[in-house]
Amino acid sequence: MTIQVFGHKSPDTDSTGSPIIWAWYLNQIKGEDAKPVLLGEPNTEAAFMLSHWGLDKPEIIEDVAEGAPVVIVDTNNPAELPKSINKADIRGIIDHHKLVAGLETKAPIEIRIEPLACTATIMWKMIGDDLAQAPREIKGAMLTCILSDTLEFRSPTTTQEDKAIAFGLAKDLDVDLKDFAAQMFAAKSDVSAFSDAELLRMDSKEYEVDGTKFRVSVLETTAPDMPLSRKDSLMETMKTVASEDDVDEVLLFVVDILNEEATLLVPNDRVKAVAEKSFGATVEGDTVVLPGVMSRKKQIIPNLKV
Amino acid sequence: MTIQVFGHKSPDTDSTGSPIIWAWYLNQIKGEDAKPVLLGEPNTEAAFMLSHWGLDKPEIIEDVAEGAPVVIVDTNNPAELPKSINKADIRGIIDHHKLVAGLETKAPIEIRIEPLACTATIMWKMIGDDLAQAPREIKGAMLTCILSDTLEFRSPTTTQEDKAIAFGLAKDLDVDLKDFAAQMFAAKSDVSAFSDAELLRMDSKEYEVDGTKFRVSVLETTAPDMPLSRKDSLMETMKTVASEDDVDEVLLFVVDILNEEATLLVPNDRVKAVAEKSFGATVEGDTVVLPGVMSRKKQIIPNLKV
Numbered sequence: 001m002t003i004q005v006f007g008h009k010s011p012d013t014d015s016t017g018s019p020i021i022w023a024w025y026l027n028q029i030k031g032e033d034a035k036p037v038l039l040g041e042p043n044t045e046a047a048f049m050l051s052h053w054g055l056d057k058p059e060i061i062e063d064v065a066e067g068a069p070v071v072i073v074d075t076n077n078p079a080e081l082p083k084s085i086n087k088a089d090i091r092g093i094i095d096h097h098k099l100v101a102g103l104e105t106k107a108p109i110e111i112r113i114e115p116l117a118c119t120a121t122i123m124w125k126m127i128g129d130d131l132a133q134a135p136r137e138i139k140g141a142m143l144t145c146i147l148s149d150t151l152e153f154r155s156p157t158t159t160q161e162d163k164a165i166a167f168g169l170a171k172d173l174d175v176d177l178k179d180f181a182a183q184m185f186a187a188k189s190d191v192s193a194f195s196d197a198e199l200l201r202m203d204s205k206e207y208e209v210d211g212t213k214f215r216v217s218v219l220e221t222t223a224p225d226m227p228l229s230r231k232d233s234l235m236e237t238m239k240t241v242a243s244e245d246d247v248d249e250v251l252l253f254v255v256d257i258l259n260e261e262a263t264l265l266v267p268n269d270r271v272k273a274v275a276e277k278s279f280g281a282t283v284e285g286d287t288v289v290l291p292g293v294m295s296r297k298k299q300i301i302p303n304l305k306v
Numbered sequence: 307m308t309i310q311v312f313g314h315k316s317p318d319t320d321s322t323g324s325p326i327i328w329a330w331y332l333n334q335i336k337g338e339d340a341k342p343v344l345l346g347e348p349n350t351e352a353a354f355m356l357s358h359w360g361l362d363k364p365e366i367i368e369d370v371a372e373g374a375p376v377v378i379v380d381t382n383n384p385a386e387l388p389k390s391i392n393k394a395d396i397r398g399i400i401d402h403h404k405l406v407a408g409l410e411t412k413a414p415i416e417i418r419i420e421p422l423a424c425t426a427t428i429m430w431k432m433i434g435d436d437l438a439q440a441p442r443e444i445k446g447a448m449l450t451c452i453l454s455d456t457l458e459f460r461s462p463t464t465t466q467e468d469k470a471i472a473f474g475l476a477k478d479l480d481v482d483l484k485d486f487a488a489q490m491f492a493a494k495s496d497v498s499a500f501s502d503a504e505l506l507r508m509d510s511k512e513y514e515v516d517g518t519k520f521r522v523s524v525l526e527t528t529a530p531d532m533p534l535s536r537k538d539s540l541m542e543t544m545k546t547v548a549s550e551d552d553v554d555e556v557l558l559f560v561v562d563i564l565n566e567e568a569t570l571l572v573p574n575d576r577v578k579a580v581a582e583k584s585f586g587a588t589v590e591g592d593t594v595v596l597p598g599v600m601s602r603k604k605q606i607i608p609n610l611k612v
Contacts, residue, residue: 099410099417101407102407104404104406105405107404108401109405110419111419112418115415
């Protein structure tokens with residue numbers, strides 16, 4: 001049976017690219033039968049990666065069959081995975097997020113989680129010398145994932161390993177890092193095609209603090225005016241999204257990649273209190289700028305207070 | 307704060323030796339401040355390892371403090387760990403068991419789980435060339451752990467990696483593998499000092515099948531007659547142990563390392579049915595021999611049926 005390799009339900013660049021990288025490794029180096037799949041439509045930056053490197057868009061699946069062999073990458077959280085994930089035959093997990101109680105396996109499997117910025121960085125280390133056999137598009141996907149997750153090394157999640165590996169790949173591929181990252185971020189920043197609800201759910205994780213359930217959404221962009229000009233209708237739509245997704249509040253952080261700051265929309269007093277308690281911000285009006293805030297994982301989630 | 311490195315609550319050789327190995331690595335190679343600790347009294351084989359290689363017996367701790375930095379080895383199961391484990395600052399997990407939902411971390415940490423026979427084998431791979439700096443007793447502990455968990459390569463959990471690494475260590479240390487393993491197993495087989503209840507709990511894991519809770523206990527020995535001569539009182543004591551530990555049944559498998567078979571004690575009809583359904587055995591009397599059965603992880607737990 002073909003091993004399905006997938007990331008989480010909101011495929012960003014790492015969750016789209018890493019399954020492609022790992023399926024290549026399993027097929028070409030390990031002699032297994034594997035294919036990358038997606039759990040949803042890739043975002044605009046991920047779509048740019050696919051077209052730029054000439055990679056096929058992986059098939060989108062809804063759920064996994066009982067006993068189906070799978071490898072999970074870029075998450076270990078069942079809430080971000082197919083409904084039947086614990087009935088599948090989980091063969092491996094490669095991730096860079098905190099451990100969340102939830103996944104179970106029937107036998108010991110290979111699990112590799114490291115506090116690096118990007119899943120593809122961990123794969124680079126695991127693949128080792130065999131990467132020399134990888135075609136240009138696989139190394140290209142790897143580079144794109146690392147630039148994406150590190151926001152071109154601006155994110156505080158960036159480690160020396162992520163950076164050194166990205167520089168090495170760029171040199172190997174003869175890619176101008178600055179120019180390429182600008183193209184990626186322009187692709188990510190073009191959110192005009194998305195509805196408000198789609199924007200709120202695009203790069204989003206549910207997180208509970210002392211009984212209050214949040215949908216913590218991030219929009220990384222080099223053109224913050226684009227989403228911020230829609231703030232009134234975004235804030236209106238938050239009510240519907242919160243109700244449909246059974247959370248108390250949607251927090252939208254518009255992350256300005258180039259200016260290294262986030263703007264949080266403040267639709268009500270509860271979010272205002274969250275902004276003040278969590279980030280020591282002084283809120284006036286319906287937005288607040290949080291200087292230096294770029295990472296949900298490292299700066300937003302660990303500080304969230306109600 | 308000193309990082310405490312520990313294995314599970316019933317310290318066998320791997321759960322005693324691997325914390326010692328990893329604390330050495332963290333201290334001497336990584337420049338951190340770490341110490342091995344135990345969650346219980348080491349078994350007789352683990353005690354042999356300590357005295358043979360001249361290692362200090364690690365301190366035994368009862369629980370971990372909130373926020374205390376810890377590294378967990380040889381398990382990822384909260385039931386086998388200190389009560390307050392999820393309040394500790396878990397810095398890393400190195401294990402070779404199936405993933406059990408339960409542990410959580412506040413941030414991404416280094417987790418390495420591989421389907422190898424022994425935690426020390428994974429550590430050998432992680433330590434890499436730095437092992438050249440390890441003193442004789444650290445390499446000796448590593449070798450002892452691998453020989454213990456593989457039952458000198460007889461256990462079906464044994465992989466080529468475990469075997470190759472053990473041979474390399476034995477050569478490096480100029481140890482006669484066969485002779486050394488015989489000394490280890492003789493130490494493990496001397497169970498005369500233990501009460502029946504201690505024997506039943508010594509190398510034991512709780513496991514639930516369709517609502518029936520088992521304590522699955524294993525005694526690996528080169529002298530099966532020693533525990534089997536006590537079978538009547540062991541079976542009598544099972545009732546007390548089951549009741550005290552809130553399980554429905556205690557299963558005791560006496561694993562004959564040299565003859566590569568297990569003898570299961572059959573105190574009642576429920577265990578008789580388990581033996582028949584799980585292992586296709588024909589039970590007559592109060593014991594049944596299961597040819598080839600040596601591994602709880604690979605042969606007993608996955609087959610257990612009620």
